[in-house]
Amino acid sequence: MRVAFFTLGCKVNQYETQILSQLFADDGYDVVSHTEPADVYILNSCTVTSTGDKKTRQMLRRFKSQNPGAVVALTGCFPQAFPDAAERLPEADVITGSSNRARLPEAVKRRLATGERVIDISPHQQGEGFEHMSMKKFSERTRAFVKIEDGCERYCSYCIIPKARGPVRSKPLTDLREELHNLARASYQEVVLVGVNLSCYGAELGIRLIDAVELACSIDGIQRVRLGSLEPELLSEEDIQRMAAQPKVCPQFHLSLQSGCDETLKRMNRHYTTREYESIVRSLRKNFKNCAITTDIMVGFPKETEEEFQQSMAFASKIAFPKVHVFAYSPREGTRAAAMPGQISKGEKEERSARMIALTQEVRKNFLQSQVGQTVSVLFERELAPHVFEGYSENYTPVHLSSPEDLHGKILPVKIISAQSDWCTGQLM
Template identity: 30%
Template structure:
């Protein structure tokens, strides 16, 4: 039983590291606490409760998590500090030992965060001290992670993020996410449709489908991702759906064809490649080769010529010899993709990649990353430039008074409306514009109102 009276008038501060899925979950926690009488702390105000939702995708992410925890403790003396997320799952005891942390929750316990918070808060109020300065922590082994925390929230964003799946059954050699998130699981289509309908009633126009491996949807319920897409497409009031990321081997041609003719699914895909070398893909234990990946990209472009396609690429992984990287570069250069998200490989304890003998040094990783980022800039700029002069519908996001407004077209081109034309009534509205030239920092196309 949660005593909400104990939280009335309290303040909270939230910090999220990592993926869109984490941001969606944190936003849901914030909304729940708000409904219990907790308000978000203002800038410069000390919080009573601090919640840090962590990431552990790289060694740099781990380091940043520790930095954020120390900073939150230092800036909010006496606050009740909760740490959850992937780093909290993988290193529960270590996080619990950080001075100032009160509660650490792994991936299975995250769904019951409010109950754990209430119980621990009551212990503190009753004067019960933790053992030897160690925070209370709860986590289970990967195989025992079974809970699913529903999440459909927007926080301070215009777009809603709907969590449709969690966990992963793909134990790629470089990755710790299955250990941190558990095996693939999902709620029912009916429950997700209900959440999307609620977002529509709240005035939402766009929903992004998030998860760890969302193409694997149906593992729990026996349904399919295509069935989910069709059901969501019928939700009245939601004008746009975007799919956050899909594994290449799980992008069914029927799904691509349906999205091309659908009412609300946008011509926008994000597809993790990781390497454009078949030899490296085998070392990574990825479940596809470059031929399959190329087919998916070209089929998307055949069905949706204006589609924006983002691609994840890892550089400097174990076993990526110079000739394999060159294969990767040439492969990506040959594809009609729009943007590359480039990540230098990071050694993760406990992963089987550590047994691969060939190691790429940090300087070479940076050189390879720089080359791919340059290629990405060229492809993105060309994609934008080809659309100058066209008309497009843009969903605008709120801007500070006197500042330019920004938004995105259906195919994810970032658009800027100058301050002189920005209006409060455009916030969270889809407005027809003509796409002009690039703005001053080349990050957006200028919008001309029709």
């Protein structure tokens, strides 16, 4: 039997798809690309925006058209948050949520054996534990993503994730240590700790994110430890200093901003002010040499005036983010923001997105130019063209260089000699 997977959404979803792939392979399936003929197609969905839901429906239809006789399974955040809507999708033969992934192989077996439609969505419960999962091998050979936290209880006014992912729960340090040792034995040199709300790691266990970071840094064979997206207000000065004492911690931090206007942040139910955010950025830059702070910025949130948008633009320029994911607010069914008055027109949101992107791209160019002349450590990940390799420095600057040798998977010192619009060019030292 051949099984194919397709993932929508974040790094946590990608990690979970790798877990599912491992489960099915252990069950005797041959794992193939989603573009190939398969007996089973599994779609791990995202429901952060309505666009994600649209992509889910499109992929389900594509899989059925590729092989009408195949079993098509839908899992992940969309059916967990909107079970009734998921059940109405005729292309989905098997439907599970984000809380019972381990039962998906058995659900597929039931469909194959009986031909009946299988719907198995378990609601999240307060007090539920972290789902036991551990990866030994990833399709990407240079960097391993390690999910250490699930769930969110921050309830931003625009976000459906607390409904889709449930309460905060964390991977115990003993389980994390075992997984990290397995990855080190598999020759992964960089690990990325990820979670739905990573900053809340350990809240129910009496530990904190810094404890997981220090554990990861203690594992022989792992050369780099990187963090996924962070909620800024949960990053304390003490934790920043403890991280800075670990040479393996990469000086790149993705601090989710959303808006550079305090009034907009209040309506979003974010839990910090721009002044507090800036203070955290200053601390990171003080403690980490050549530190890169990346972020997300939303434009067109309900009631966002031109003045508020200008404040957000000015703050983004002031912080000088090396990279920004800019996106327009999209009303999400089931959230408070979707029912707020003062919804911004699609045209206005697109126009503001274009202005914010133009600003942040110019700032990115300046950052890349600032890297010229520096010697950095680069983990090479792929060959772009014959003898042309791409890798990432500690602060996640993309670096291209030419070499007659195969550099894939190696960490090497590189001098940055020039900056392009979206990457730097280097030479081996």
